[in-house]
Amino acid sequence: MDNNNLPASPKDFIREIIDQHMVSKQFDGKVHTRFPPEPNGYLHIGHAKSIALNSGIAAEYGGKFNLRFDDTNPSKEEVEYVESIIEDVRWLGADWEDRLFYASDYFDQLYDYAIQLIQKGKAYVDDLSAEEMREYRGTLTQSGKESPYRNRSIEENLDLFKRMRAGEFPDGAKVLRAKIDMASPNLNLRDPVIYRIKHEDHHRTGDKWCIYPMYDYTHCLSDSIEGITHSICTLEFEDHRPLYDWVLDELEVFHPQQIEFARLNLNYTVLSKRKLLQLVNEKHVSGWDDPRMPTISGFRRRGYTTEAIRNFCERIGVAKNDSVVDMALLEYCIREDLNKRAQRAMTVLRPLKLVLDNYPENQVEYMECINNPEDPAMGTRKVPFSKVLYIEKDDFRETPPKGYFRLFPGNEVRLRYAYVVKCVSCVKDDDTGEVVEVHCTYDPATQGGTTPDGRKIKSTIHWVSADHAFDAEVRLYDRLFIKANPSDSKDGKDFKHYLNPNSLEVLKDCKLEPFMKDAASGERFQFERQGYFCVDTVDSQPGKPVFNQTVSLRDTWAKIEQAQKKSKK
RNA sequence: UGGGGCGUGGUGCAAUGGUAGCACAGCGGACUUUGAAUCCGUUUAUCUUGGUUCGAAUCCGAGCGCCCCAGCCA
Numbered sequence: 136m137d138n139n140n141l142p143a144s145p146k147d148f149i150r151e152i153i154d155q156h157m158v159s160k161q162f163d164g165k166v167h168t169r170f171p172p173e174p175n176g177y178l179h180i181g182h183a184k185s186i187a188l189n190s191g192i193a194a195e196y197g198g199k200f201n202l203r204f205d206d207t208n209p210s211k212e213e214v215e216y217v218e219s220i221i222e223d224v225r226w227l228g229a230d231w232e233d234r235l236f237y238a239s240d241y242f243d244q245l246y247d248y249a250i251q252l253i254q255k256g257k258a259y260v261d262d263l264s265a266e267e268m269r270e271y272r273g274t275l276t277q278s279g280k281e282s283p284y285r286n287r288s289i290e291e292n293l294d295l296f297k298r299m300r301a302g303e304f305p306d307g308a309k310v311l312r313a314k315i316d317m318a319s320p321n322l323n324l325r326d327p328v329i330y331r332i333k334h335e336d337h338h339r340t341g342d343k344w345c346i347y348p349m350y351d352y353t354h355c356l357s358d359s360i361e362g363i364t365h366s367i368c369t370l371e372f373e374d375h376r377p378l379y380d381w382v383l384d385e386l387e388v389f390h391p392q393q394i395e396f397a398r399l400n401l402n403y404t405v406l407s408k409r410k411l412l413q414l415v416n417e418k419h420v421s422g423w424d425d426p427r428m429p430t431i432s433g434f435r436r437r438g439y440t441t442e443a444i445r446n447f448c449e450r451i452g453v454a455k456n457d458s459v460v461d462m463a464l465l466e467y468c469i470r471e472d473l474n475k476r477a478q479r480a481m482t483v484l485r486p487l488k489l490v491l492d493n494y495p496e497n498q499v500e501y502m503e504c505i506n507n508p509e510d511p512a513m514g515t516r517k518v519p520f521s522k523v524l525y526i527e528k529d530d531f532r533e534t535p536p537k538g539y540f541r542l543f544p545g546n547e548v549r550l551r552y553a554y555v556v557k558c559v560s561c562v563k564d565d566d567t568g569e570v571v572e573v574h575c576t577y578d579p580a581t582q583g584g585t586t587p588d589g590r591k592i593k594s595t596i597h598w599v600s601a602d603h604a605f606d607a608e609v610r611l612y613d614r615l616f617i618k619a620n621p622s623d624s625k626d627g628k629d630f631k632h633y634l635n636p637n638s639l640e641v642l643k644d645c646k647l648e649p650f651m652k653d654a655a656s657g658e659r660f661q662f663e664r665q666g667y668f669c670v671d672t673v674d675s676q677p678g679k680p681v682f683n684q685t686v687s688l689r690d691t692w693a694k695i696e697q698a699q700k701k702s703k704k
Numbered sequence: 705u706g707g708g709g710c711g712u713g714g715u716g717c718a719a720u721g722g723u724a725g726c727a728c729a730g731c732g733g734a735c736u737u738u739g740a741a742u743c744c745g746u747u748u749a750u751c752u753u754g755g756u757u758c759g760a761a762u763c764c765g766a767g768c769g770c771c772c773c774a775g776c777c778a
Contacts, residue, residue: 331776
């Protein structure tokens, strides 16, 4: 925790509050946080922010961190989600040790507390229907009306609540409500429902219960039971804090401090479980782990690393401002990480045949290539080179635009780690006019790509030997939405209206270096001059890898060219 | 128009009465066997308006704007 003489890096407001608690001994100098997901969907990058915050704080203050499922609503929750969440939280590196809990673990205690509330005259059974209750609640500007059932006797409430539990009433017939204040300007305090009847099986408790506690009642007590000191949640629960405090105070139990921060928003995507579920259900994506999804499993399958995501969470900071973080920052974080650790490889995504007219037929040379210039310890490899090669279509232009210094008739480029070659001609398809083959001569004096005469070669391009390459499928991804804020419905359009029709591009006949044939599932590479890619963990077969693009390399030339096109318009 | 929050460059986060700073993005340059990476430089900000003060992003008043709340969801 001590960081020597380094200037104290600015702390966010939550850590400042905790610092104060440490000084005041508010919680005996203890820090205990938790991450409380509802298992009704997969975790996304916004949850990663919360996980990083909560687990990070626990680690920094020498405290503990719990994982607790907020599973109080059996109609929405599923085991599949529980399993995915456990996997994702673990992958993110948060350690709950032996403290994996479920709010449903506390159903018995919660029931007993409810009895106590009734006995104190602080809760009552109400027979109002949902619609009636809405009417009685009043509006934002008008106070509510008290229910005619509000003043039942404690005995009657006790009896009724026990019979609710016993299953004597159908769904919706009765609820248990906290007796607070129907005139409160805070609607959460207008006698909130704390128990409802649901004759439904729960994924953990089976058919033991037909009444289930509500979030506001459950969450504070679960925190209290677990000895959570700092209950960190998002801004929309700020209005609920008075209720959180009310329940704990009435029951006179351990009282954690709820603190709210602004949830993460990312541009060009959506971060709401409801919307993500819709994308999955309506098959706009292949599943929760589709590499285009902003879910943890999506990013993982896309090739993102834990380190990059945690680093991102650190960089975005924590505050109470509603904010939208630029996707470019996330991309920067993953590039930064992968640049240091990814093995380099030469892969041709859109192949164009290149023939070296003066190179001996049937000759093969093995060129020594550096595996990672950022990490010499990763060594070198030998890559076969021959007369007929593939290069990237985009690396040749019959008529080069301004500023283009790759291959074009008469120009010289370096074939990376191989030779300097000069373009002499190209062959075009008679029908389409498309260039299908490029002819060059190589300079034998430039073996390895060196220029003994000292001449400068402006461009170096990658290649792969036609006879030695193997074909593989590579998937390129673009942002899922074409609009920075797809959820903005001011123009009346649904968020799906802004789905990017080109967010996925499947390339089938990519030419890869021979050694990659045996790449392991999930293995990450930098395809030189193109981007970072990983072996898809779902669709790859042994000896037949399929690659997912994690993120492209920055592309200055593409930017220049785009600017040129724009200025012409 | 009730209540709760929030307003700092394009974006995010700092500055806690004393030189408005950091990161990303952008732009320019150096270097380069990846038009990558790296390095250097650089444009751009305190919602408005009064006040307190030697001095205000910070404190006070008034206004404006944005977000959240009327589930038996979380």
